[in-house]
Amino acid sequence: MDAVRVWDPVVRGFHWTLVTSFAVAWFTSGTMEAVHHWAGYAAGSLVALRLVWGVVGTPYARFSQFVRDPATVLRYLSAILKGHEARYIGHNPAGGAMVVVLIAAMGLAALTGWLMTTDTYFGVPWVEAAHGLVVHVVLLLVIVHVAGVALASFRHCENLVRAMFTGRKRKAGPADID
């Protein structure tokens, strides 16, 4: 198989450690406070690292490579509905939008969680409510993200989950967008 390197080790490491941080934080909420806090600090740090890597990283890791204007994203979503969306080597427009929204929501979850530990916002009901809400939004986004990955994998006959482990994808065909 002709494969190209797409996801660099930072992108892959970021992805799976963020998955782990979120899962750990989710399951330690209200029961193992110390672990929950560390999972939150990890998620916040990972988001900060990814923001930097999105500017200075390898080509497919850069925001400029995969963040498109909303109209392009909407056109791609409508192409999905009609069943003729193009295969992208990097993130497709919908995937790119999901990266941005997920990073923002994850960052907000870490931020509101940290606020709950500060003297100023400790025990303040609206901060707790905001954290709870944001975290559930993240969970919802994760579900949509996984569904999108499954759909794209199915449509373009490639295993995108494996690509996030190996970093490699089938090289672009004539109809694909690099």
Add this chain to the structure above:
Amino acid sequence: MYRTLVLAALAGMIAGPALAAGSCSTAEKSKFQPKATLEAQLKGEGLTVRQIKTEKGCYEVYAVDKAGKKVNVAYNAETLEKLDNAEAGEN
């Protein structure tokens, strides 16, 4: 003998903190002291109460002291006895 010692040590590890920290009430909610009573008591101690949550037989208090530092303590909801572990009602 060895087994007994290990079991005793384990039992001690589990029971030790619980005994030292006091425990949450096991009574019905109708037996609990009103939150307002606890809040008034805390105000008297100079705390600004932000929230009191009921966690099983405990009240978990979220407050700040006069210096603005956070204070997180649990009380037995029936006796209003102060507990060492703020998460006493959650585990």
